[in-house]
Amino acid sequence: MGLITEKLPLYLDPVPGSSWFLGKLDEVINWSRANSLWPLTFGTSCCAIEVMMAAGASRHDVARFGAEVARPSPRQADLLVVAGTIVKRMAPRLRTLYEQMAEPRYVIATGSCVISGGPFIYHSYSTLRGLDGVVPVDVYVPGCPPRPEAYFYGILTLQKLIKEGETVRRPGERRKPVLAALPAGMTVDQIQEEMRSLLVTEKNSGDRRNG
């Protein structure tokens, strides 16, 4: 596989018509990557029940999307589903697990805790406010905990990302197609500013009885 994705484009580039061939090769490789995701069994709290267990069990059956082969070892997995709160003590371990996974690797963050801190966003001295400071996240699935159906939507979104994301010409470089649009008249900066102002007011509120 490494030979195809790393060396082949170098040899083929001077040959006429190679771009068509490499384009087709991209489609085949990305199609197979998208449909055989092997998640790492990594559940820290409540989300693990819904996202790892209920989604993999009889009714919801994640095998329909080709992502049911849960591996306990990071070396055999290519999808890290972070299900549950990450606290400061766990963050270095999570980073280690992520670094042990082989490329190409993908991360789905499920649940409010790993998106923003969730129910523990205020007054908790140990919870991480969002996972993206530790590992790069591809898809966020909100909910507390998200339903298995929401997780499936996350997997389908990730598959879409994989199919359009990477080419053999520039391995490791991931393009992110636009999957969802913001409401009209709203920018990312505005949302971030709003969140920041909330955090500032919380910090300055002082006595807990006033806040």
Next chain:
Amino acid sequence: MVSTLEDRVRPPAAAGGPLSTQEFFINMGPQHPSTHGVLRLVLKLDGETVREVIPVLGYIHRGIEKIGEHQTYRQFVHLSDRLDYLSALMNNWAVSLTVEKAAKIELNDRIQVIRTIMAELQRIQSHQLWWGVLGMDLGAFTPFLYGFRDREVLTDVFEETMGARLTMNYIQPGGLMQDIHPNFVERVKSFLKYFKPKLAEYEELLGGNVILQERLRKVGRLEAKTAVSMGATGPVLRASGVAHDLRKKEPYGVYSKVAFDVPVGTMGDCWDRYWVRIEEMRQSMRIVEQLIDNIPAGKHLLVKPAIVIKVPQGLYYGQVETARGILGIFVVADGTGYPYRIHLRTPNFNNLWSITAIAPGLRVADLVAILSSLDIVVPDIDR
């Protein structure tokens, strides 16, 4: 004597000689499929034999007790969901019970009966998941699928009334979030009809299996005396032969009005813990059957939703029997709408520590069976 981790990790002095074996340390977790989360066990091994188990905690410590000091009593209910998420309703009840006792809120029969029914249904649901996961931990994937098949039926019943599948946030101080759904009684009845033959199937499928029995019988014996001194509660304590069940000893809800038995083990091995939980499911169904036909009429919430409940100054303690043991809530109140301090006495913390008494002398594979039969939930240990 207080010993630190460094003391214990020091190699033994008497090593050497031609046939001597070497003791070594190995980490089980925090990323391990059979520790049910992010529990780390430091194992002192001699070959395949476990000499000592040192649980190391804190990988999911979220500071719930500290957050509780900044929230009103009503707001704290939703955090109790996230402690032991498999018995979320019973955790809600523990908080509500303590606050009601402190603020002297009298409840009507309808609230008490619905709470009891919900708690027992949740106990069944929790044990269904435990049964499936026990099978999966011991190498059989089928029980996992069977357990979840039946769990989803019950999850639907909960979802119809409460709007959530896992973290329900339903029981609150002064009553219930919503009244029960009109279909609730009908669906619970059909669930009981559905699940009774399935429970017999559980026993046939997994309980009657020779391999499972060999792996559970006489493995991980917990003596009654040790269990009590370790503070173990719930099915772990009852499997050791101590018939301590809060539902009998200090009845809350309407447990004093219903007939049920407390299953008690004899040896305290993994098989007893297995059997006690299976029998508890049967008893829970018996309780629900007695209550479901005559839910009294009345209001479902006695305190207005917008009011901040004020608790008079003092120390308060309330406890309930969750699916894993006694959950105690200790509140130091200073007369305002916020608790001054909240302490949680969680069942899994003590149940986990009994592993330090059970495990020495056993094999590593037995450790997985023991962890599974203790049925630990790690966020409940770490809070």
